[in-house]
Amino acid sequence: MARVVLALVIVALAALPAAAAGDAPEPLLAIVSEGTLGDLVQLDPATLAPVPGVPRLRLGLQDIPWARSPDGSLLAIGSGRSTNLAFVDVRSMQRVGDLDVAFATALAWPRQDRLVLLEREALQYRLAIVDPHAPRVLTRRALGTSDVASAAVTRDGLAVLMMPRLRIGTATLVVLDADGRARRVSLPRIAAGAVRKASGERRRTWYRHPALAVDADGGRAYVSAGLLVAVVDLETLDVRYRQARQVRARLARPEDGGNHLSTGTQRQALWLGDGLIALSGWNARVVPGSSFAQGDEPAGLSVLDTRDWTVRRVLPEGRWFHATGELLLTHAPPSRRPGTALAGFTHEGAARFRVEVDQVYFGVQSAGPYAYLGLGQQYKQHDAMVVDTRTGEIVGTPRAPGWVLLLSPSQPQFCWCYTGTTVG
Numbered sequence: 480m481a482r483v484v485l486a487l488v489i490v491a492l493a494a495l496p497a498a499a500a501g502d503a504p505e506p507l508l509a510i511v512s513e514g515t516l517g518d519l520v521q522l523d524p525a526t527l528a529p530v531p532g533v534p535r536l537r538l539g540l541q542d543i544p545w546a547r548s549p550d551g552s553l554l555a556i557g558s559g560r561s562t563n564l565a566f567v568d569v570r571s572m573q574r575v576g577d578l579d580v581a582f583a584t585a586l587a588w589p590r591q592d593r594l595v596l597l598e599r600e601a602l603q604y605r606l607a608i609v610d611p612h613a614p615r616v617l618t619r620r621a622l623g624t625s626d627v628a629s630a631a632v633t634r635d636g637l638a639v640l641m642m643p644r645l646r647i648g649t650a651t652l653v654v655l656d657a658d659g660r661a662r663r664v665s666l667p668r669i670a671a672g673a674v675r676k677a678s679g680e681r682r683r684t685w686y687r688h689p690a691l692a693v694d695a696d697g698g699r700a701y702v703s704a705g706l707l708v709a710v711v712d713l714e715t716l717d718v719r720y721r722q723a724r725q726v727r728a729r730l731a732r733p734e735d736g737g738n739h740l741s742t743g744t745q746r747q748a749l750w751l752g753d754g755l756i757a758l759s760g761w762n763a764r765v766v767p768g769s770s771f772a773q774g775d776e777p778a779g780l781s782v783l784d785t786r787d788w789t790v791r792r793v794l795p796e797g798r799w800f801h802a803t804g805e806l807l808l809t810h811a812p813p814s815r816r817p818g819t820a821l822a823g824f825t826h827e828g829a830a831r832f833r834v835e836v837d838q839v840y841f842g843v844q845s846a847g848p849y850a851y852l853g854l855g856q857q858y859k860q861h862d863a864m865v866v867d868t869r870t871g872e873i874v875g876t877p878r879a880p881g882w883v884l885l886l887s888p889s890q891p892q893f894c895w896c897y898t899g900t901t902v903g
Contacts, residue, residue, distance in 0.1 A: 504847040506530045508569065510542050510556075513858050513881040517542055519556075519567060520880070524849055525865060527877040534572045541565045542884060544893030546586035546594065548611070554886070555594055555611060557583025557893075564596070566614060578614040580607060585630040585893040587637045593657040595636040597627070602644070608659045618659045625651065628671055630893060631693035631700070631750075633713055638700045640691040642671030647687050652700055652711055664716040666709045669702055673743070686743030690760065692750040701756055701785070703748045705778065710785075723783060724790045746778065749802050751826045754786040757807055761798045780809050782828045793828040801843045801850075803889045806831065806868055808843055808850055819852070823868060832871025840864055846887035849874070854883035 504524040510517045519536040520529055529535065540561035547554050553575070554567040559582050566576035581600035588594050594609040604622040609615070625641040628650070632638075635656040641663075642650055650671035653663045673686035689704040693713075702709040703723075710719045746760035763775040780797025781790050794809055801808045806823045813820040813835055820835040821843065840852035845868070852864040856879075863879040866872070884890070 504849065506533070507846050508554075508886045510538060510884040510886065511881050512542075516540065517882075517884075519554075519572065521572070522880070522883075524847060525875050525877070527863060527865075527879055527883070529880070536567065536572050536574060538565060539563075543891075544583050544586040545886060546588040546892060547886075548588050549591050553611065555586055555588065557586055557596070559583065564609070564614070566611060576611075576614045578609065578616070580609075580616065581605065583893075584627055585637055585639065587632045587655075589633075589635050589657050595655055595657055597622075597630060597637060597639060597655065599627075604641075606655050606659065606661050608657065620659060620661050622653060622661060626672070628688055629691045631691050632695060632892070633693055633700075634695045634698065638691065638693050638713065640671070640689065640702060642673075642688075644672070646674055647672040647685065650689055650702060650704075650709075652691075652702060652709075652716075654700075654713055654716070662716060664711060664718060666702055666711075666718060668707060668720055669704045669709050671704075684741045684743070686741065686745075688743070688745045690746035690748035690758070692748035692756045694750045701748060701750070703746050703756075703758060703783075705744060705746060705760075708783070721785075721788050723788065744778075747799055749800075751782075751802060751807075753826070754784055755826050756783040756785060757781075757800050757802055757826070758783055758790075759797050759800050759809070780807065780824075782807075782826065791828045793824050794822060801845065801889075802826075803845045803850070803868060808845070808868075821850070821852070821866070823850075823871060832868075834866055834871060834873065836864070836873075838862070838864075844883075844885045844887070845889045846885045851883075851885070854879050854885070858882050 507522040507524050509520055509522050511520045517538045519538050521533040541556040541558045545556045554569050556565045564578040564580050568575045581598035584599050585597040594611045596607040598605050598607050602624045606620040608617045626644050628640040628642045630637050630639045637655045639653045650666045650669040651663055655661050669689050670687045671689050675684050689702050692701045698713045700711040706723050708721045741763045744762050749757045758781045760778040761775050777796050777798035779792050780794040780800050781792045783790050797809045808823050811820045811822040817839050818837045819840045823832045842855040844851045844854050848869050850866045850868050854863055860878050865875040867874045
């Protein structure tokens with residue numbers, strides 16, 4: 480899998496309520512790699528040093544997707560580079576099982592005795608229902624050759640947003656559950672897909688990538704194409720459409736597109752709870768009147784309130800976000816160059832802090848009260864930064880032990896989706 484590093488940012492501006500004394504964060508469960516292969520490691524949350532006395536488990540090519548059992552005792556880790564699903568006992572840090580599958584795209588663990596796997600072989604996607612304790616595949620169901628735009632965990636399994644291959648057409652939502660059912664509904668007002676054309680060395684791409692957010696408890700999926708949102712009842716598959724208020728964003732400075740130009744829209748969405756959805760993304764286009772210049776404009780970071788269908792624009796320059804249990808973290812234009820800046824907002828969109836530093840850090844990950852910068856910059860020891868999201872303060876600049884992926888509830892489990900995580 481290609482490692483795509485997204486540039487990100489950080490600087491303190493306003494303080495959140497002070498952290499409670501003695502509120503020590505738990506060790507970080509992380510995959511650490513110094514090259515092609517990775518290890519499962521427990522790290523100190525402040526120093527990023529391995530926790531003494533905890534064994535380091537060799538994983539090989541396993542990294543993403545991953546899912547944790549409902550009781551938290553087991554971890555299933557797939558791979559887009561290896562046809563193997565690994566099972567790990569988190570308490571003993573021991574590998575307790577392996578299962579041959581196709582390349583894993585998404586995982587969900589809705590019941591202790593059932594794992595829902597979206598797998599890919601050649602151009603075919605399949606649903607696989609796995610008994611994680613055997614482990615063995617109980618049943619498989621072909622899903623066709625459409626491409627997967629994104630996926631999200633539901634109460635019973637997975638919701639998968641699929642789009643036509645090699646063309647732009649109608650998006651389809653496929654709902655997969657632990658009983659092996661694969662139900663689908665067409666979203667005729669939501670365009671999705673990509674078209675690629677080549678002329679000599681020059682390549683041109685047109686694309687529409689809508690976003691998917693799922694309210695697992697409420698049993699609804701939200702598919703956003705920018706201004707238009709399709710609301711799908713996951714039980715009945717009834718579809719309603721809602722129109723959001725238009726958000727304008729300023730065009731970024733054009734750049735030389737080289738031999739590959741793109742025109743299209745990329746959207747990211749996440750259900751935050753309490754009726755709120757975070758939205759972001761960008762629009763790419765060829766600059767009018769230019770011979771081969773590429774420009775893109777951020778769609779801005781916004782919060783959609785589904786209770787009254789109002790949209791609050793949080794940051795016009797936002798083109799992605801990383802969500803924690805309390806905050807939205809996003810890149811903001813730095814006041815110093817070179818440098819990085821990260822802004823933190825509440826889920827309702829209120830500004831809480833801004834952290835700016837002279838050093839350029841890439842990647843934002845989070846676990847517990849901390850946000851981490853630079854964990855994926857290199858496949859060797861390198862500088863990182865730890866920010867306390869409760870106060871907006873920099874609490875440390877430790878050395879990361881290599882490329883690090885945190886296996887935290889706030890981290891994407893199977894889709895990097897331009898969320899500021901360090902892999903794509």
